[in-house]
Amino acid sequence: SAVISQKPSRDICQRGTSLTIQCQVDSQVTMMFWYRQQPGQSLTLIATANQGSEATYESGFVIDKFPISRPNLTFSTLTVSNMSPEDSSIYLCSVDRGTFFGQGTRLTVV
């Protein structure tokens, strides 16, 4: 099993600013995944983060908007840049084929 600590749990941000979300795993994992869940919607994969290489982004998501770091095998960050109200969502990190998810970050952009 894996325990994932995700921070912050929630935040309210001004439009035009950026927020960095952290995800810490209690064991080493090869791949970490970042998902977005817009209000009332399902989860959509943003990108896959491998240690030592550039993240792989899904269609509709770009690195300039959602830069990701993966400095080691237990940690990753997702930054939501130049935020607008449309970025208001829950952001979740995941490992092990989605078996384990962090608690999520509930972001509201005003």
Next chain:
Amino acid sequence: GIQVEQSPPDLILQEGANSTLRCNFSDSVNNLQWFHQNPWGQLINLFYIPSGTKQNGRLSATTVATERYSLLYISSSQTTDSGVYFCAGLTGGGSEKLVFGKGTKLTVNP
């Protein structure tokens, strides 16, 4: 294409009732999982069930991979069962990307 479809979209029950949630998935999706998202956004993995039947307390799941569907059974429902139930599957070709259905929102009234 890659499809995961869930029904019904909404379900309202009285405490103590039983229910069945359905997930249909396309040929390119495998390794079905069921998740429960509580009202606070926390996503919990209920079952990893690529085929066959599993039970955990009042919950059980059955996947018939040859017919491309999975069922989640909730017996003697409790108010704490409320939330959104998602099924998700891995896309083919060895990918570890999870594709989620749109979910079933369950409300259990006392």
